[in-house]
Amino acid sequence: MPILLDPARAPTLARLLQETDTTGLDWRLDPAGAGERAIAGIAALEHAGAQELAFIANPRYQDQLAGAQAGAVIVTDAVARAHREAGGNAVLVVCADPYLMYARVGLWFERQRRDTPPGQVHPSAVIAADAVLDPTASVGPLAVIEPGARIGAGAVIGAGCMIGRGCQIGPDSLLHPRVTLYAGVRVGARAVIHSGAVLGADGFGFAPDSTRAKGAWTRIPQFGGVCIGDDVDIGANTTIDRGALDDTVIGNGVKLDNQIMIAHNCQVGDHTAMAACVGIAGSTTIGSRCMIAGAAMIGGHLRIGDDVFVSGATAVFSNLEKPGRYTGIFPGTEHREWERNAVAVRHLADLARRVKALEKKG
Amino acid sequence: MPILLDPARAPTLARLLQETDTTGLDWRLDPAGAGERAIAGIAALEHAGAQELAFIANPRYQDQLAGAQAGAVIVTDAVARAHREAGGNAVLVVCADPYLMYARVGLWFERQRRDTPPGQVHPSAVIAADAVLDPTASVGPLAVIEPGARIGAGAVIGAGCMIGRGCQIGPDSLLHPRVTLYAGVRVGARAVIHSGAVLGADGFGFAPDSTRAKGAWTRIPQFGGVCIGDDVDIGANTTIDRGALDDTVIGNGVKLDNQIMIAHNCQVGDHTAMAACVGIAGSTTIGSRCMIAGAAMIGGHLRIGDDVFVSGATAVFSNLEKPGRYTGIFPGTEHREWERNAVAVRHLADLARRVKALEKKG
Amino acid sequence: MPILLDPARAPTLARLLQETDTTGLDWRLDPAGAGERAIAGIAALEHAGAQELAFIANPRYQDQLAGAQAGAVIVTDAVARAHREAGGNAVLVVCADPYLMYARVGLWFERQRRDTPPGQVHPSAVIAADAVLDPTASVGPLAVIEPGARIGAGAVIGAGCMIGRGCQIGPDSLLHPRVTLYAGVRVGARAVIHSGAVLGADGFGFAPDSTRAKGAWTRIPQFGGVCIGDDVDIGANTTIDRGALDDTVIGNGVKLDNQIMIAHNCQVGDHTAMAACVGIAGSTTIGSRCMIAGAAMIGGHLRIGDDVFVSGATAVFSNLEKPGRYTGIFPGTEHREWERNAVAVRHLADLARRVKALEKKG
Incomplete structure (x- = not known):
């Protein structure tokens, strides 16, 4: 278990919950007076100590509550009642969605640990004179920001990032070290982009050109852009190519894991999530709230509707308009x-x- | 649609076509006197305005010509004749291969937009004293060029690139930001290499070594190189490993998309194209003019002949000597x-x- | 064939073998007095010249020994005897495991060629005041080492590497250019990590959060670490994510090829080897001495036992407890x-x- 905060700096449970973003969540402390204890971190229930907060997302595990050492445990109302009826005296944070509450508390701890103070620009960064940085934006060592780029309030550009000419990065976005944005890429607010991601490289377009040699190709220049919505997460070494003439578009709230490839002119709808190693070929449109499991491969010029679930390692070569789960894997055996x-x-x-x-x- | 040029800087249609590399292409303007209009960019036919050039690659779409607003449209002779017979008065660039003509015109616009002036070396780049840069080569900020490397005329080394000891980069090659070339990698003329590509990392070779522990391995040093021909495109985050003793060889005109993995001692024939996420295991030879579709995986020590098409997501574990298309996918369904x-x-x-x-x- | 050493600097065969790490290997020179000849490199038997060492790993190729020009050849005792009985007079290094002996000799040559002198820190590197570098560690140009990081004796941090806050890198580890280690990643001794590898990016964890929008997600902060054992090799553009609460753990002697993705909270046992493009989903445990062939994909929360071999391009979605080989590929055909x-x-x-x-x- 990682130590999240020096115990001397640990907040009280009450303060922690008060400072956590609980928008849309109802919660209560039980017993109500238990908020004075210090909470220095988060841990799995079986390992959590007296200064740590744990959670039970699945009521199946509610029996573990009896022996738990945790400073407090996030549980549903039903688990809380069963625990009290059985005479349990754990400190409980009662909430309809313990997993989400845990995520929100976790984000509080994460903010405490963030390294980069706002507005700090490392002197080794190479920043064009006419790039526009909000005074609260930070830039790490050896980053490059090219002419005309605009970096929003509270944004963090990590060490070694390359931000191309005319890029726009929205407020509170975090680019981890060594991200590349080619010219003209637009990223919305609150993005998290991981190391090695490349946004805006040329789409893969070539015209057969037998004037040069049998089977030769001439490159089709890629003049479109990449447009990333708000609240998008992009994993390490993921690539999203720029469009040929129109943009490649990633909707709001989209979550992309590592080593995903999204080809030129794809459109990905809001809140769609893709696990690692997924590939989407060019000009495919994917609806909202889809889940594309790991290593699934989706062909080009297809339409995937809303609420489609593609199983891991499945190759898709036809439109999937109807919501539901689709699979195509040769079952592994001895x-x-x-x-x-x-x-x-x-x-x-x-x-x-x-x-x-x-x-x-x- | 992106704005490609400030309309004030837009060339006339006649000048644009004159300055476009039309080697091997026959074309004519119809009507011949229409070359005085300014063309500021390229667009899809349905969006193109009076200062934009569009094209019709597929005669199926020729009916769209009637209502088009484009400044000019590249079409085949047959489409041109049908349009005139139907009384159409669009300005036409008539050419046997409109898609190729469009690509060539696009390259003209791309050249106008290129950022880096020839011969500009950013002062933050770290360049070994005995590296040899042509006076017209450019080097971006924070690039590293190690001893003995040679950079050809007109080549552009992007920001943050790492060019290892003794590498050779041919004339007019473009390395986008954050490319790594290990020691001794040779790249031909007119290459385009995208961000995150790694050329020349060690091939994956290990000898079982039970002297250390049951199941342990000892690394086989990889002394071969990587040799890339002329006119090769390499996509973002693609990796091409160096050979064990001999070189890994990529032929002329090969086109590689993003996130491709080419293992040590592979040989890829001229003009072969691979879509994203393809993997080629070690010591496999691939012929000329092959097309390997996305996420196809080809095993090691195989021979793939010329003119072979491997379908997307297909795994190949035997030689494919005969030209033709090969497929192996479990069909996806509900x-x-x-x-x-x-x-x-x-x-x-x-x-x-x-x-x-x-x-x-x- | 690469030239490994200037012939003027070539060691005698006797010195080469004496300075090679032959721990655990029995070997003899035959004839014993042949150690005076100079050996400048290693080559495949059919190409090897008088100053080069070759080997025969597979007795099937022993007939090639008759016409070989190599300065010396590593062979088994059986091959040596057959050669002498047939009247052959090649200089032989006789050893039970010629391939391993060849690897060990190769490592001797590799050490001679290593660029970076011990203890050299390039002035362009950005190193936090409280990072602790062993005096024999080297740091390349434009690398970034953040506060609290510790770099062991003889370690080499390549150009453009990003070493996060509090990372630990063991003695004699080699990070090639442009590797990213997020905060707190621990790497053991004698690691080799290739360009573009990203260790410690956030695991892919999100809680459904309908308080924001239908289908929206809230990120689960990832507080765990990444712990890499001793003698681990990690290929180019491979990603290993940090754990959610516990660490992602890679055992001793693990060998990972390029473009592998290991998700959060995976555990990989000692000496397991994975070929390129493999993906392992979250919280999966893989045993010791497994071999996962290229592009195999293993689902999340699974248990793979010791000594399991997963075939290339195979998708695994159930536990594989029993040693043996497992396969699931749709056979490719015309x-x-x-x-x-x-x-x-x-x-x-x-x-x-x-x-x-x-x-x-x-």
Whole structure:
């Protein structure tokens, strides 16, 4: 378990909850007077000590509450009642959605730990004279900010980031070290972009050009941009290419894990989440609130509707308009069993034909 | 639509076409006297305004020409004739291959927009005393160029690039920001390499070494190089490993999208194109003019012939000598349907046996 | 073939073998007096010249020994005896494991070629006042080392690396240029980490948060760390995320190729090797001495036992406790054949049902 705060700087439970952003969440402390204890961190229930806050997201684990050492535990009302009926005396933060409450408290701790003071620009950064930085924006060592870029209030540009000509970065966005934004990329408010991400590289477009050589290609210049909405998270080494003529567009609240590839002219709807290693080929439109599980691959020029769930490692080569879950994976088994079945797959059309013949005969 | 040029700086259509590299292309303006209008950019036909050039690559869309507002439209001779016969009066650039002509015109606009003036070396770059830079080469801020590297005429080394000892970069090559070339990597003329690409990292080679511990490995040093031909494009976060003893070789005109992995000692033939997320395992040879679609994975020590097309998300574990298209994907469907079929796949060899038995009996 | 050493600086064979780390290996020179010849490099047997050392790992190739020009060849005792019986007079280094011996000799040459002198810190690096660098550690140009980081003896931090607050890097570890370590990442001794690798980015964790919008997410802060054992190799553009509360843990001797993604809270056992493009979803535990072939994808919250081999491009969504090889790939074929079989796969459950009906009837 990490130590989140020096215990000497730990807030009281009451102050912690008061300073946590609980917008939209109802919560109460039980017993109400237990707010004076100091809380220095967050931990899993089984490891949490007297200065740590824990949570139970799944009522199945409510029995663990009896022996818990945690300073306080976030639970649902039902878990709280069962605990009190069983004579339990744990300090409880009662809330309809303990996991979300835990996330919100976690964000409070994260803010305390943030390294970069607002408005600090490291002298080794190379910043164009006409770039416009809000006075509360920070820039890390050896970052490069090119002419005409605009960095919003409270934004943090990490060490070694490359911010191209005319980029716009919204307020309170955090670029971790070593992010590249090509010219003209626009990022909304409160983005989190991780190291190695590349936004705005050229889309992959080439015209066959036999005037040069048999099979040769001529590059199609990519004049479109990349437009990222508000509250977007982008993982390490993820790439989002600029459009050919129009923009590649990532909606509000989209969450992208590491090593995702989004090709030129894709559009991703609000609050869609993609796990690591997903690839989306060019000009595909993905709806809102989709979940694309790890290593799924989606072909180009497709339409994926709202609320679609694509299973991990599934390749999609047709439109998926209807909400629901879609899957296509060869089931993994012991190698010898796979070998036998794989041979049979190679003759499956023939097998189907033979079954038809048997049926006719029969 | 992006604004490509300040309209005040826009060329006339005649000048634009004259300055465009039209090597190998026949074209004519129709009507011939229409070259005086200013063209400030390129746009899709349905959005193009009076100062923009558009194109029709597919004759299916020729009806859109009637209502188009574009300053001029690149079309085939057949489309031009049909338009005139129907009484249309659009300004036309007539060419056998409108898409290629559009690409060439686009490259003209791209050159106007290029940021880096030739011969500009940013004072924050760290350049070894004995590196040899052509006087017309440019180096961006915070780039590192190590001893013995040679940078050709007109080449651009982007901000934050790391150019290792003894690398060679050919004339007019463009390295976008934050590219890494390990020692001794050779890149030909007119390369375009995108941010996050890593050329020349060690190939993945280890000898089992039980002298250290059960199952332990000892690294095989990788002494080969990476040799990239002319006119090669390499996408963001793509990696090409150095060879063990011989070089990893990428032919002329090869086009690689983002997040591709090419392992040590691979050889890729001229004009082969690979879409994003492709992986090629070690010592595999790929022919010329192949197309490897997105997320295809090709095993090691294989031979892929010329003119082979590997479909997206297909895993290849045998030689593909014959030209043609190869595919191997479990077709994606609604999850429940997949579940039923996947269970059946697990018993497919058994099913085939049972059909055989029925046939014998019958 | 690369030239490894200026022949004028080449060691004698005897000195080369004496200075090679042959811990655990028995070897002898045959003839014993042949150690005076100079060896300037390593080469494949068919190309090796009089100043180069070659090896035969596979006895199948022992016939090549007759015509070889190599200065010396590493062979097994059996190959040596066969060669002498056939009257061969090659200079032989006889060893039970020629491939391992070759790796060890290769490491000797690699050490001679290493660029960075111990203890050299480039003046352009930005190093926090309270970072602790061993006097023999080296730091390349434009690297950033943040407060509280500790760099061990003989470690090399490449150009442009970003070493976060409080990181620890063990002795003799080598970080190639442009590696990112987020705050608090611990790396053991003798690591090799390649360019573009990102260790310690946030794990991908979000709580559904409908208080903001339908389908919205709130980020779960990731407070855990990343802990890398001794003798670990990490490839280019590989990402290893920090844990949510506990650490992500990579055991001793683990070998990771390029573009691998290891999600938060994974644990990887000692000496496990993963080829390129592998993805491991969150909280999965992988045993010791596993081999995960290229582009395999392993789901989250799984247990993979010791000595498991997962085939390339295989997706794993269940525990694999038993040692052995596991596979799940749709076999690739010519596209038309695939199409026919893929259609049949979509109706496979139905086919199975029909065969059952035939059997009943029969």
